[in-house]
Amino acid sequence: MLTNYEKLFAHLPMPEPPEDLLNKVMNRIYLERRLWTLKWRLPSFAIGFIGSIMAAVPAFQVVHSALAESGFAQFLSLIFSDPREVLAYWDSFIIMLLESLPAISIVVFLVTIFAMLESLKYAVRDFRVVLSPLKTN
């Protein structure tokens, strides 16, 4: 019984999709990906970039004032004012310089710079996705 019906349906032609349908589907997907990037990723990374710049400014100010308070600049200037003494006691001089560095403030500042650069990198990459041409073949 069922063999009869299988033979029957074998006569029914399979609808052929239009030749350019695959291209249209892929273009739709590229478009969707671009829209999603425009809607979510690009603003997120742009906000991250702006936010990290805003954080970098006070972080730099903190580093600057911490360096001034720690006497690091004065110690460093000994290289120019008293180079012979510095060379004679170079190991103690280095330790003294390192101890006077405001390490935490510098680390915080570098983190904000890193975040800024990473946000910029991803924002540029997503911008390229948005601007990339559609497939035309």
Added chain:
Amino acid sequence: MADYSDEQLIKDYLEGNKQTLEVLIGRYLKPIYGFVYRYLGDAHNAEDVTQDVFVKIWRNLKKFDRDKNFKTWIFTIAKNTCLDFLKKKRTVVFSEYETEDGENYLADNIADLSPLPPEILERTDIAQMLSAVMQKLSPEHRVVLFLHYNDHLTFREIAEALEEPIHTVKSRHRRALIMLRKLLDT
């Protein structure tokens, strides 16, 4: 890449190989287009809805459970997309042989499903006749017949794709054949 299984193509795509998506879509473009065309009944809408289907497949590819059958998963998406399209168009889809309560006087009045007489298969206009007759069936009945006889899905796969119990699918298949037989005889 043409030899890769569906699961391998999906895995490669999710790992960053964007080219595999086009291979995967190309593999299922004709069956899905055929399904949508037959469900909706016209070529223009079939093209748009087919695009919608593949966009949905792409969007949900990360959520696809790779222990499940990819083919039945995409046919499920295709069916749901067709239904959403018909709902948006507010198309009341019915068979002229069914009442609002789902009673089908054509199928209900035939007790038995007998084989097709050979002369039907020998008709020169069999393809046109069959196409015309299939349009008279409701989409639910059409879909079961097309999926089983044209796309060669088993009843279990059809049940998974349509998200219905297997006995419902089998029952619908039988009623569809009965109606088809009656329409071909007239």
